Amino acid sequence: MGSVMKSIGIIGAGQMGCGIAHVSALAGYKVQMYDLSKDRIEAALATINGNLARQVGGGKLADEERASALGRITGSADxxxxAAMDIVIEAATEEEAVKRKIYAQVCPVLKPEAILATNTSSLSITRLASATDRPERFMGIHFMNPVPVMKLVELVRGIATDEATFRTAKDYVTTLEKTATVAEDFPAFIVNRILLPMINEAIYTLYEGVGSVEAIDTAMKLGANHPMGPLQLADFIGLDTCLSIMQVLHDGLADSKYRPCPLLVKYVEAGWLGRKSGRGFYDYRGETPVPTR
Incomplete structure (x- = not known):
């Protein structure tokens, strides 16, 4: 077994950081969130409270559990x-330069035995580890979005990650009642390497006029039993995120089959990034989403 973790630090109070804090606190860990501003921390705590309350409303959680989980989470802009955390998970923007800058700031603060992990969905763990003072205690712990709902966590070792670090991370994921899958450190790991080219192919199908937005999504929902059509899913993920993962695959594996669809590029250039910006393959500004082509 790995060493026992009691406290979890989280860098980045966005959607993923909030989700990781949520499930960690429910599992009994003391959680310390860090972000650049007090406002972002306050917004995150409100989001977590809302998501916990939704679970109470849905009968998945007792109100006492919600209150005690919330009591285990603190946040600050310092x-x-x-410094006292056993494991710190970085869930900042998917940009290598940003992550490297964070590691330079956080490594001197951490206790020597602390594990530093990243929630990156596509960047090289080995390369990120080289920007830290503890490559043997660094690895990828990649949660799926939305974290409270999704059962999978991808564990990714860098070339230097030691066995104890891996076991500790695996134990942590198990206590969250999630299933860990082990992926090698290749671009986009397992889920996104298979999922994103499928989404990209759906966009090519639209681009080439093989089917309309509605036809493609209906076809995959009813013909492949997917809970959500690929274009609807792309809008949910964010078209900018889809594009950046396709670029990581294309650059990292140098294979033309990962070429991002020109239509995906066009939507991102238009600022139509999906649900979060009000328009993507669907227009979300009315009562119900309407296909944009």
Whole structure:
């Protein structure tokens, strides 16, 4: 077994950071969130409270559990508050330069035995580890979005990650009642390497006029039993995120089959990024989503 973890630090109070804090606190861990501003921390705590309350409403959680989970989460805009944490998970923007800058700031603060992990969905773990002072205690712990709902976590070792770090991370994921899958450190790991080219192919199908938005999504929902059509899913993920993962695959594996569809590029250039911006393959500005082509 790995060493026992009691406290979890989270860098980045966005959607993923909130989800990781939520499930960690429910599992009994003390959680310390860090972000650049107090406002973002407050917004995150409100989001987590809302998501926990929804679980109470749905009968999945007792109100006492919600209250005690919330009581285990604190947040601040001071990186020094991560000093006592057993494991710190970075869930910042999917940009290598941003992550490297964070590691340079956080590594001197961490206790020597602390594990530093990243929630990256596509960047090289080995390369990110090289920007830290503890490559043997660094690895990828990739949660799926939305974290409270999705059962899978991808565990990714860098070339230097030691066995104890891996076991500790695996134990942590198990206590969250999630299933860990082990992926090798290749671009986009397992889920996104298979899922994103499928989405990209659906966009090519639209681009080439093989089917309309509605036809493609209906076909995959009813013909392949997917809970959500690929274009609807792309809008949910964010078309900018879809494009960046396709670019990571294309650059990292140098195979033309990963070429991002020109239509995906066009939507991103238009600022039509999906649900979060009000328009993507569907227009979300009315009562019900309407296909945009």
């Amino acid at each position: 990186i020094n508050d991560l």
